[in-house]
Amino acid sequence: MFFKKTIREASNQYLDRLFDIKSSFQRFNQKYDIFNRAMWDDKVNPKKFFISYDIANYAPKKAKGFDHWDYAFRNASWHMTDVVGEYNLESEGKVEGFTDYYSLHTQGPPMKAELKTPEETTARVKQAAKMFGAGSVGICELDQRWIYSQHFNRKIEDAQPLDIPEDYKYAIVLIIPMDYNLSKTFPAALSGAATGLGYGVGLLAANTMAQFITNLGYNAIASLNDSALSIPMAIEAGLGEYGRHGLLITPEFGPNIRIAKIFTDMPLIPDQPVEFGVRKFCEICNHCAQKCPVKAIPMGQAQEEPPNISSLSGIKKWTTNAEKCFKFWVGMNTDCAICIRVCPYNKDYSKWWNRLGIMLANSPLRKFMLWLDDRLGFGQRKAPTEWWNKN
Template structure:
């Protein structure tokens, strides 16, 4: 692959991004991600996992109790609707767009590309247009092929199939989409899953529209969600945040409360640089996410190479979760879990000055004080309280 001139040397870029790749590195095969394994691997596939997936179609009887009522499941599943429409539209071909395969472009590439004289100015334009379509964050990095999956997944038999990406792609536009804080505060619950589903539906729309814009300019653009490649390394290299113990990207704007999507393109763009601020040093002394995990799927110690099962990438020294333990809890609840997101000390509203001050403290040599101040941070809010907001608003109007 010919790297663009504005791409920093890979080794230097890795160091700045805090990415530690060893000699044992192997690109990841998406067939081995835990969600795909739930369809073919007897070690993961079970009646509980079948119920988990069926619950997103209201086929499974909802659990009783606060946060798991029919109304909670109904909102969660409605939030996923647009994403589901996109991912299911080519199911007969074994292609699940946005999850096990890239999203098919509905817009042809214009035959006459516009001339790009200044890639930096074009990057600024792309970021502005991404915000116009609804993205909350946007960063740009080089297409580092180490983070591409070795193949896509044919969902007819869950075998490996080629990506069929266009030739000449050299940049990745990474988009961040904020999850609603009030819903995240109710994890674990089916209600909280609406925050995840809404952003998947939002990002499907945003990433497809931005890709269509680029294609209308005369350049290739492949919209992508969970498919095609690992988004976290791209997000970190694009300067959007830093990798954390809870397996998430911590951003200075929203903490870990984000979903990410991406676009692979050959549009001439200037690339952003990683921006290490000190999250790694804070996570070295903080284990709130690991302590709060019900199935102890998150690591307590320092970053290590590899993982306990095939759902972990090989040859990268990092904090790695036990995906099998994690997904077993999701299947048991018939909904996603993000307790580790909820309790994270960085999960705050940074519109408030006190939280911006806390962030400065957490990223400074006084991080231990910041950790003590976050001792009681991230408690669970009862899901019923989220629904009760409607009643409070109505009562306020009546008075």
């Protein structure tokens, strides 16, 4: 797209500059991820949050978007991700896709496939990823800073070493779009289905891609939220920019996405980061920070220090307070993504006028775009019943 600027700088150096990464920076230990802290840290009490995802134990409420139909639908959207991901939970403490990478692959052939030119090999890999469910795909060199220093094991309730082989030099990063109409109903149990389905498609796309590469005689590991921080990798892979709400904003689907990735030793051509005006727009916007019910998203400039142990330190960025955010999720018994819903980049970009809007956001007319966005009522919540009645 012509409104995107490609950054002609080594991707890792670009992130150094973008986030002012200090020498004190340390890789993130997944033990401190808020969902894992809920397992061992008394300060983070999940109450019945996780149980509500169990089909036999959710507690429907009278509120619209939280009734029996809504929870049944949301939990069904998570079903395959849970069944596959928790296959080794009882025996090994693994939640594949969240605390551990996937271990589903069938061994490949002893012979490696003959590779095409680097350009054609890379193009074929991207073509396959789109066929397998990715909305967009990019490649980055594996930057060790984003790999977790340790990952969390739910059986021993503690961190363990992570074993991604050093010769896995690349990551194929997949953007999985979530349903736009469902995301307009956040927060509700109903809209949690957008999240669940996003992970379900991510599970399919990442594992199928990893098996494809394995079948070609190379090595590959499929991953969702486990093993490494997806957002900086997606930025390095040229898939989007970082927003005030701490999420990736893509030019094709805004922030309404999930991210999956595949680590591999297959030689590929990395992409370059891109910019399309997000940082400047976030500086004048603040919608997510204003509309967050628990004020977990910072206003003003990027912070030098994280609000608590659940975020990276030694890096200057807008950081959401994960403790406040998760507490709100627990109170609702479902995930919230009001910050995605109200973001002016959350649009249906199959419409030309919305593509025009993203261009205005990247121009001196960005204040006008923000005003227009408000006037036209974008970001307002749709009633969950409207979604059910639509069809």
